[in-house]
Amino acid sequence: MAERTKIEWVDHTFNPWIGCTRVSDACDNCYAAAMSRRRGWAEFEPGAPRHRTSATYWRQPLVWNRKAEARRTRAKVFGPSLADPFDAEISDAWRHDYIDLIKRTPWLDYILLTKRPQVAVKFFCGRRVPDNLWLGVTAETQKMLALRAPTILDIKAKVHVLSAEPLLEQLDLAPWLPGPERNNRQSFTWVIAGGESGPKARASKPQWFRILRDQCAAAGIAFFFKQWGEHAPDDERRSDDNAVRKLGRKTAGACLDGRHHRDTPL
Numbered sequence: 001m002a003e004r005t006k007i008e009w010v011d012h013t014f015n016p017w018i019g020c021t022r023v024s025d026a027c028d029n030c031y032a033a034a035m036s037r038r039r040g041w042a043e044f045e046p047g048a049p050r051h052r053t054s055a056t057y058w059r060q061p062l063v064w065n066r067k068a069e070a071r072r073t074r075a076k077v078f079g080p081s082l083a084d085p086f087d088a089e090i091s092d093a094w095r096h097d098y099i100d101l102i103k104r105t106p107w108l109d110y111i112l113l114t115k116r117p118q119v120a121v122k123f124f125c126g127r128r129v130p131d132n133l134w135l136g137v138t139a140e141t142q143k144m145l146a147l148r149a150p151t152i153l154d155i156k157a158k159v160h161v162l163s164a165e166p167l168l169e170q171l172d173l174a175p176w177l178p179g180p181e182r183n184n185r186q187s188f189t190w191v192i193a194g195g196e197s198g199p200k201a202r203a204s205k206p207q208w209f210r211i212l213r214d215q216c217a218a219a220g221i222a223f224f225f226k227q228w229g230e231h232a233p234d235d236e237r238r239s240d241d242n243a244v245r246k247l248g249r250k251t252a253g254a255c256l257d258g259r260h261h262r263d264t265p266l
């Protein structure tokens, strides 16, 4: 909720509302739900109403937009980070308000990640996705990738993002990357991958990240390795090493086979 974010691949985070419910294994250690419990909020309890953030808070992107325009440098905004933008419990009226804000701040590129692309498809039916709205899904397993990727890629958008975080098994992205077999259908343009952080973090295998990195490189699309999470190899420069141990998020860092991967699509 601060003006500057700790999320490595964006400049700001923005939460138009707060609250959600678990939808798949990626949610098991949901940071937002844990934070909400610590603060005594109820927005993540089943059936609890979501909390819309204040009008004052909603004016922050207007300030970021003015600053970006003055610098003539686009800025990236991730949000919501404490909710799912296409949570079915949220009214479309709230979503329209957010889309209006996105349209009114053209110097900002917004990244909206969902685990409910079926709601996004309905919402955008007959409506154009603004150019500064980058649409994406999270997929932690192949099953979730197969379920979510085709749905989000059916929506026309300037950038399609795949967030493979927390990565819980090996993924094969081939059907959803650019290639002749895509027959002009849309494909992902940015892949962000990472391991899980937090006290109950599940470990990801280095080979899973290498496969994503190599598939993206072969398809010519941007790959961003966000973090190892709590678990990493002792020596991440050894590309034959597939063992990890708990080092802690800060020590583990985000270096994969001796280099950082921080590519962005535009």
Ligand code: SF4
Binding pocket: 019, 020, 021, 022, 023, 024, 026, 027, 030, 031, 032, 033, 081, 082, 083, 084, 115
């Ligand atoms: S979809 Fe996101 S915000 Fe919602 S419970 Fe899952 S991890 Fe948390």
